[in-house]
Amino acid sequence: MTTPKDKPEIALHAGSIVKRYADGTEAVRGINLTVAGGEAISILGPNGAGKTTFLRMLTTELKPTAGEVNIFGTDAIADPRKAKTKIGVTPQEAGVFETLKGNEHLELFGRLKGLAKNEARSQSERILADLGLSESAKKRVGDLSGGQRRRLLIGLALIGNPPLLILDEPTTGLDPVSRRQVWDLLKRVVAAGTTLIFSTHYMEEAEQLSDRIALINAGKIVALGTLPELQSRFPLRYRLKFTGDAVMRSTKTLFFEKFEEVQSFIENTAPVEYQISTSSLEDVYFSIVGEELSSNGNGDGRVSK
Numbered sequence: 001m002t003t004p005k006d007k008p009e010i011a012l013h014a015g016s017i018v019k020r021y022a023d024g025t026e027a028v029r030g031i032n033l034t035v036a037g038g039e040a041i042s043i044l045g046p047n048g049a050g051k052t053t054f055l056r057m058l059t060t061e062l063k064p065t066a067g068e069v070n071i072f073g074t075d076a077i078a079d080p081r082k083a084k085t086k087i088g089v090t091p092q093e094a095g096v097f098e099t100l101k102g103n104e105h106l107e108l109f110g111r112l113k114g115l116a117k118n119e120a121r122s123q124s125e126r127i128l129a130d131l132g133l134s135e136s137a138k139k140r141v142g143d144l145s146g147g148q149r150r151r152l153l154i155g156l157a158l159i160g161n162p163p164l165l166i167l168d169e170p171t172t173g174l175d176p177v178s179r180r181q182v183w184d185l186l187k188r189v190v191a192a193g194t195t196l197i198f199s200t201h202y203m204e205e206a207e208q209l210s211d212r213i214a215l216i217n218a219g220k221i222v223a224l225g226t227l228p229e230l231q232s233r234f235p236l237r238y239r240l241k242f243t244g245d246a247v248m249r250s251t252k253t254l255f256f257e258k259f260e261e262v263q264s265f266i267e268n269t270a271p272v273e274y275q276i277s278t279s280s281l282e283d284v285y286f287s288i289v290g291e292e293l294s295s296n297g298n299g300d301g302r303v304s305k
Helices: 051-058 080-084 102-112 117-130 146-158 176-191 203-209 227-231 259-269 281-289
Strands: 010-020 026-036 040-044 066-071 087-090 164-168 195-199 212-217 220-225 238-243 251-256 273-278
Touching: 010 051, 010 195, 026 051, 026 195, 026 220, 040 051, 040 203, 051 066, 051 164, 051 195, 087 146, 102 117, 102 146, 117 146, 146 164, 146 176, 176 195, 176 203, 203 281, 212 227, 212 281, 220 227, 220 281, 227 281, 238 259, 251 259
Parallel strands: 040 195, 040 212, 087 164, 164 195
Antiparallel strands: 010 026, 010 066, 212 220, 238 251, 238 273
């Protein structure tokens, strides 16, 4: 039997938060989200859905028009300074100190977070190595590439070992190798007990890093759950991508509930080429947020019998 002591600590609770601007625009319209300590939550949604506004309210950068935000028991609206001590943030866009070297940048932020000088240096070296930036550590930040700067911003969030990380599209602009490096590092810090909330446009990133996935559209969470839970909302399990006959060479995508239906379609149609796969998070995403699943001119591309 579960007792109160067995329940995981609540890292973050957002209750009915709203952000309404002076012109009447509601960027966030009553989002509720509770995140357990050590949990990893990804936020997916189209541009303009309210993802960044939502995260900026969690980090106390923006004050909600209504609702509550609680960070490890601290009212983040009433006491933002205390709440910030528990959060590491990578914003979507941020300025850096161009004249500082990479290691100096990290050490400075470590000192600002209360680390002793030796500890700030030690953590800086470890984080730079984990992010593949050791060789760039002594370069001026102004001389780093865009991808190196992005990784440095992730490092600034990590230094000081904050119990909660809030990262807004952390791997945007990174090459595949660097992205995997960041994934591996984030997996390790979550495994060590850090709570992670991040937005992304990369479906594979959400699949790789998330315990639960939240889909946001028009300022609201329209779906929240584990990957299997979200996939259960999309019963068209099989995806068939195929090329028509020798005359009609266009590529099309259809979805089916049963594998037998896929086999029957192939036998009756005899496509030149085809590929069968199971439906992905991307298919679930497009289904739930209301965008078309295919662009082949045949409606939403679904087949259901």
